[in-house]
Amino acid sequence: MKNLRKEFPVLSQNTYLNTASSGLLYDSLLDYRQEHDLDFLIGGSTFRDQQEKFLNTVRKSIGFFFGCTPENTVLTPNFSLGFNTILNGLEKKKKVLLLDEDYPSINFAVANKGFEVCHAKVNSSLEQNIEEAVAKHKPSIFAFSLVQYTTGIAIDLNFLKQLKLKNPELLIIADATQFCGTKVFDFNTSGIDILGCSGYKWLLGGYGNGFMLFKENVLDQITPDTYKKAASNTDYDSSYTNLRARYECGHLDTFNFGSLQYSLQYISKIGLSVIEEQINELSIYAKTELTNLNLLENDVISRKNHSSIFNIKGDQKMYNSLKEKNIITSLRGNGIRISLHFYNTKEDVTRLVDELHRYR
CATH class of the missing domain: 3.90.1150.10 (Aspartate Aminotransferase, domain 1)
Structure with missing residues (x-):
């Protein structure tokens, strides 16, 4: 090291x-970024012709790294935008369990959208507190950070598996920005339904990139019927109307997402x-x-x-x-x-x- x-x-x-x-x-990421922009410099609009093909390779890299299919891997500039997009499509009558003093990008995002909210306390008995809050308040959604940004207290991943088994209807949404890149992790076998992450911290991807991972069928389940109906009644290119398009609207920056992909490969080489x-x-x-x-x-x-x-x-x-x-x-x-x-x-x-x- x-x-x-x-x-x-x-x-x-x-x-x-x-x-x-x-x-x-x-250093090596800086070299990659300079080469990327040199290609743009000499290629102009032709550089963009391979954009979607390249972004598909980024989805595959993220999915392979974390154990998720490319189809269920969504690119987003950061966790907060992806999380807010999810919340915007959910019924406001749903009750959401939060952890007290969790990251504002989670707690404030939920609170300001009018959801009914309940809390579990973050202390040495974190997992027990969550289990008791689920039993008492019966929330539809549990949204939280895997690692608390102020204290560093980390939730037990095996506990989340058991929580999901006992409460299969509970939608578990995790912010892994302070987690991804620190431990070996397989999303597919985890108890988490949706995992989001910004890439600029432990993944060393620089700013302006992130992703959301969805368990099979979850992306479809949380997409509003109005969106799916409108998509079925148009002949637009599917890149504007597919389930990922709600999160990947507009042009995605190959510089930023290429940096994330490069760093995933860099981390993989280290192990x-x-x-x-x-x-x-x-x-x-x-x-x-x-x-x-x-x-x-x-x-x-x-x-x-x-x-x-x-x-x-x-x-x-x-x-x-x-x-x-x-x-x-x-x-x-x-x-x-x-x-x-x-x-x-x-x-x-x-x-x-x-x-x-x-x-x-």
């Missing part, structure tokens, strides 16, 4: 602990299982060190498994002090968020811990 760090120029000047905010651009092992090792090390400093909340400490996102006790002054030392983090919630990817090392964590010792 240390050899890979040379591809990420930011790492030569900074201790970068902020992938949960933005993944890094790397996602290798990346997962590296992240897990860093996460365990960081959790131990930060626990020893009494900088983590009890809800995080008591969880058996955790992501590589941690929110440590700290304020603006501490954040500024770390930034002055070129330790890049984020202010989130009531503390300072750090996040570790495969290009991080134990030395990065040690440097953070050493600075925190000095600060105290």
Whole structure:
């Protein structure tokens, strides 16, 4: 992994602990992006002639990487646009279960559209809280982040399988933006009906790309009858009227989606299982060190498994002090968020811990 760090120029000047905010651009992806735009530069409109054929290869790459058919893989500039499109097509009488203090792109998007809402608390008993909320409120939809963006608390994927088995009519929609690219994952065998992700964080795809994955027949089930009726009564090209067109309306940027495809191939060459092992090792090390400093909340400490996102006790002054030392983090919630990817090392964590010792 240390050899890979040379591809990420930011790492030569900074201790970068902020992938949960933005993944890094790397040398070979920059080369790809420059070649892409050179082709556009010399090709003009002829460059666009292969657009749809190319985007089909992107759908196949995403589907292969995450275990979903290309037909059920939708391209979208980001998770939020895809999620809002889903919500716009659902009946507002449906009740939606949310996690308290989840990402605003989920919770505010649901609340401002007039759905009836209920909540489950995010703490050390997260899965039990969800199960009890489903039994009590009987929601039609459960929408949530797989990893909480402030605390890093991650929902148990096996729990989601069991939840779906016990509640087959519950539509489970997951935002995986803080998850995809950190663990080996097969959507087809998961308990999730719809999974969405923006590609600019752990997938290192840069900005302006994302995707939505749908289990078989789910895309059809959530498409409004008015849309399907209108589509059946026109002779427009199917690219304007198929089930994906609600999400893929307008021209999709081959620069952005090509960047995502390139990064999926880059991650595959490293090996996602290798990346997962590296992240897990860093996460365990960081959790131990930060626990020893009494900088983590009890809800995080008591969880058996955790992501590589941690929110440590700290304020603006501490954040500024770390930034002055070129330790890049984020202010989130009531503390300072750090996040570790495969290009991080134990030395990065040690440097953070050493600075925190000095600060105290």
